[in-house]
Amino acid sequence: MSRVWNFSAGPAALPEAVLRIAQQEMLDWRGTGASVMELSHRGKPFMALAAEVEADLRELMAIPANYKVLFLQGGATQHFAQIPMNLVAPGQGADYLIGGHWAQKAAAEAEPYARVHVAGSSESTGFDRVPQVQQPDPDAAYLHFTPNETIQGTEFHTLPDAGDVPLVADMSSSILSRPVDVSRFGLIYAGAQKNIGPSGLVLMIVREDLLERAGQPMARIFRYAEQAANDSMFNTPNTWGWYLAGLTFQWLKAQGGLEAVGARNRAKADALYAAIDGSGGYYRNTIEPGSRSRMNVPFQLHDDALDAAFLAESEAAGLLALKGHRVLGGMRASIYNAMPLEGVTVLVDFMRDFAQRHG
Structure with a gap:
């Protein structure tokens, strides 16, 4: 069976070139005669790999020297709680911008450890745009925001002003x-399963001075300073996820780095939004144009009764996972880094054909 165009929001598509390398190296990684999953994380081969992966990421993102890079577990959701545990002193507050489902969840998980203060929200307009900072707390431990909301399909295109x-x-x-x-x-911080690798790995980039905060009483394994001191190996890490992340970083470098990848992502999003906006109302996206996501594009058909046919026919055409999140319904196309422009073009052509046949 040929591979499909995978528009899943996560776990999401990985670059085919990355999967093929992993396939080739599955039984014999770098001449060791074993899979990378079977080797000790403290052995010289894997330690060398870990150093290479971090170096590639630092190059890709131009990470300053005074930031630590951690490869953790638990998914981003665990760190909704773990971040205030590490950064908020008992009785201290933390600011949250609420722009959708995941920002709401992050704020809720922080409540046992911080006086959560909503510094801004777009809930009153149905999360159809990114929120602005309206009432910041100058004594907050931090300002948390979600740059891209996968469900609502909104994205910050400029950073919020957090002051000091x-x-x-x-x-x-x-x-x-x-x-x-x-x-x-x-x-x-970022769960890996969108643009980095498989689920089960969390990437974190943290300024060193924040690691010095006492935070809350907690077990050592939850303390980021301990993880940093142990090179993310306080306990056995997700070695398979770490390895695949490294292959993805190499793939991104081969694509020309993040400038080139960003331009391609903009072209993909522009093509899909143009098809929606140019459909004469057959398809619609209700997000304020200046807040539209380049990664997740939700859209509705003019008649909900056509949803089932759209999903069945699109899957038959090799277009996978276009069903919208249960919170909003409709459709959603997630077009992360691994989705090429060709895949978006196939989707756009299908949408036009579907509208003509079911008009």
Whole structure:
């Protein structure tokens, strides 16, 4: 069976070139006679790989020297709680911008450890745009925001103004999709399953001074400073995820780096939004144009009764996972780094053909 065009929101498509290398090396990685999954994380071969992977990421994102890079576990959701555990002193507050489902969830998970303060929200307009900072707390431990909301399909195209408060970003669905100035952030974290690799790995980039915060009483394994001191190997890490992330970083470098990848992502998104906007109302996207996501494009058909036919026919045409999130319904096309422009073109052609046949 030939591979499909995979528009899944996550776990999402990986670059085919990455999967083929992993396939070739599955039984014999770098002449060791074993899979990378079977080797000790403290052995010289894997330790060398870990150093290479971090170096490639630092090059791709131009990460300053005063930031630590951690390869952790638990998914981004675990770190919704673990971040305030590490960065918020008992009784201290933390600011949250609420722009959709994942920002709401992050704020809720922080409540046992911080006085959560909503510094801005777009809930009153149905999360149809990114929120603006309206009531910041100058004494907050940090300002948390979600640069890209996968369900609502919104994205910050400029950074919120946090003043002197460290900016904390859940970049799970937008990391590595274009260049970012890491020095503007106190902490960046991302679940791997969108633009990095398989689920089960979390990438974190954290400014060193934040690691010095006492935070809350907690077990050592939850303390980021301990993970940094042990090169992300306080306990046995997700070696398979780490390895695949490294292959993805090499693939991104071969694509021309994040400038080239960002330009390609913009072209893909522009083509899909143009098809929606130019459909005469057959398809619609309700997000304010200046807040539209380049990674996740939700859209509805003019008649919900056509949804089932659209999904059945698109899957038969080799277009996978276009069903929208249960919160919103409709359709959603996630067009992360691994989705080529060709795949978006196939989707756009299908949408036009479907509208003609079911008009």
